[in-house]
Amino acid sequence: MNNQEIKNWLVQKIAEESDIQPETIKTDMPIESFNLDSLSMITLSYDLENALGKEIDPTVFWQHNTIDKLAEAIETLP
């Protein structure tokens, strides 16, 4: 996945997890504003790991506070 695809994936999944419309999610908004609990964040990080086939720490959502920053960090992972 390229940067844009990762962002789209994140928007879609975050919308599902926090039960909000994907259109209301802006990629520069703080992730904490989506009210994801730790169970959701950990589950998303594992799902992302499976989707991308590369190792992603379950703490990734705490380390990067917007979808933009998160996508950039994930894209540059080996």
Place this chain on the structure above:
Amino acid sequence: MALWNPYTTGYFNNPYEHLAECRTTEPMQIGIHKEWLLFNYKDVREVLRSPAFGVSKLSEYFAQKEPVILEKAACPFLAKGTKTWIMYLDGQDHVRIRTLADAAIRQFNFTPAIERAVAACFEKNKDAAELDVVDIATQIPMYIVEELMGVSGMCSYEQVKRFSHLLAVSQDLFVTKTTYREVNSEFEWAFSFFGELYRKAGANAEPHLLTFLQTVNKEEGFRLSDDEMISLITVIFMAALETTKDTMSVILYEVLKDPSLAVYIEQANEIEINILAEEFLRFASPLQYTVRVAHEDVEINGIRFPKGTRLFLCLASANRDAVVFDNPDTIVPNRKYNPHLSFGSGMHSCLGARVARNEIRSWLKPVTKHLLNYRLAENEPPNWQRTIFMRGLKSLKIERK
């Protein structure tokens, strides 16, 4: 300062360097997961013993989360399965169920069961040219558990191993919904499997732990329902297997690495073995963290924690605190002062501590003697579990000398 992050490179192989950095630079800190952690021995012990703190409520958490964790068709077993898990209960419920479990465990004579388990394990593996230390560390407690439950060949080794391991994993820090779903279906199996054993226990000619649990519950007026009793049996089962496996595999790894330890064990008298067992418990810290929740506003070292704050207490770090332990990163077989926190402290201190000590004291000499014929397999580095709360090996290959 070092920010606590268990995904720091190398953490799962050796967490102690990272923990030492956290302890020496910022011993009370908010970690990568945005929650508080305590690393100093003094602070950890104080919170463990403070009436201002309680445990986290796992079963309540599951009851609240089951709708989002489980698929619609699934029967919910998470809250039910963990309902009487003693380490997640406070107050009256805690005292009541702990008293019941303790009374039953005390009626069981562990020493011969442990000796038979060690002998059975050796018999099974006597001709093996290659062995996995983790298999030995799993088989021995498994034989003990079979005696506890009054059955032999209770069910497939793999099934029991998976069940027990998943229960342990489900209490780790970063758990996904997928894992909880697997735990749920394992609980479904366990309720039918242990349910049958429990209901049959009374009819068994040779009394065992399930019989004792049943009698104490009935005759001393505890009045736990069958489901609550099965939940209690699952936690005793998991605790008996997982902690023993983890502690034993870590100890044996140290013994295999350092031949002088094997010599010491061979020559040690009973008292020396007891002292060494405590040192191994400190060094291995099988339960590396435990969580406490503030029941009221509390201040520690000038930091105020409002009611409801969760604190992660790093037992593994406390056990390596140089303020309390000389040469904390070394196994000192005859360590004189060793108030380790591997069994916790206070109200919730480990219910199985007596049994665990008994076990180590009983197997240390015979197992070490058996392993003298083996050495660590070349080119097969130890494979550590990627779990944060419980530390142990996933596999450790050895070969005959």
